[in-house]
Amino acid sequence: MSAELRHVRAFLAIADAGTITGAARALGIGQPALSRTLARLEGHLGVRLVDRSTHHLALTAAGTAFRERARRVVAEVDAVLDPARLTEWTTAPLRLGYAWSALGEQTPELLRRWRAARPGLPLELVQIDTADAGLADGRAHAAVVRGRVRVPGTRSARLPDERRVAALPEGDELAARPSVLLADLAARTVALNDETGTTTPGLWPAGARPSVSWVGSTAEWLVAIASGRAVGVTAAATAVLHRFPGVAYVPIADAPPLPVHLVWPDPPTHPAVPELLALVQRVSGADETPRG
Incomplete structure (x- = not known):
């Protein structure tokens, strides 16, 4: 039937x-x-x-x-x-959403290569403080999503995992180390964002978890750390796109890697999404088949 x-x-x-x-x-x-x-x-x-x-x-x-x-x-x-919308649909900017850090150090390369390949079609990076980085309400045509976030009605492609880093006040004794352990942070207050953050108290063993200070945005998270009120745990890409006075980033040696996906509506809401997927995979070194 x-x-x-x-x-x-x-x-x-x-x-x-x-x-x-x-x-x-x-x-x-x-x-x-x-x-x-x-x-x-x-x-x-x-x-x-x-x-x-x-x-x-x-x-x-x-x-x-x-x-x-x-x-x-x-x-x-x-x-x-709609014939009237054909030209508009094929030339409108392609918006790539992200909550924290886009593609990290590979972001400039992505933008350069897109501009060279599609000079008439702008690729706009938009930071949106929601778990789906603007997919649900149409503010983004595709989004870089970190962690285990599921967005109904979308497809996704796995990108390379990212290592986690600690975000510390510059004068903190841990900031001078080449790396830290999760246990080093357990006695501190950790700033967490329950809307867009990729870290939860479950990252630490039960009975050895840090106290939590909840924040509502990336800016609040950075200010809390720079002021010495808290420390943070985030993706390594954050250290590239969110350099902030008074905040130092140090690798965490024993934290599990963070999964990263490119996610887009199914069907796509912009005709250039397949091109963006292919370029993101090339720039990031990913080669996994998209999933529903």
Whole structure:
């Protein structure tokens, strides 16, 4: 049993109207026909999208999740088929989001090579203090995401892992060492960002965890460390893009590496995302196949 775009549009009309009768009226078709269309889509997906047990219909959990992705897909199809938007869509800047540090020391190389390959299509790096670095609300067409972050409705490609470093006040005794251990930080207060940070208390063994000072942004994190109120743990790339007066970065010898991914909506919201993926993989040395 196959489904088509019209089935998806019918489902969205039902979700918006709250009743099959109202959706049928809005679409200009009969209620029985619309009910069959919905059943066809549910049969194709193998899951119930709409709970019909009450007079006022309600979406199931699967229906709610499907609605968000369906809206994005239908909007993209409408945009692709709009002749007036073709030129705009192919020349609009490509926005690469990141919460902390983009590609670290490889960021300038990425920008140089993109400018040489696509001089008419700007690649803009945008720092966005959300876990998905602006993917969910459309502020970014793709994002560099660190840690185990899952973003619904996206695909991802694994980039090389990064080592972790400690961020310390410059006058701290640990800042003069060539490297430190996690245990060296356990007696300190560690600044953590629970929205975009890649470090949690679980990085330390139970019973030997540091006290925590919560911060709301990268800037707050840097100020807390520079002022001596806390220390931090972050990706090595942060040390490249976030040099800050009073903050020193020292490698952590026994911290596990940090996974890094390039993540983008599926389907992409900019036609140049595949080119960006290929270049990011070349610049970073990654060669892994994208995952759904």
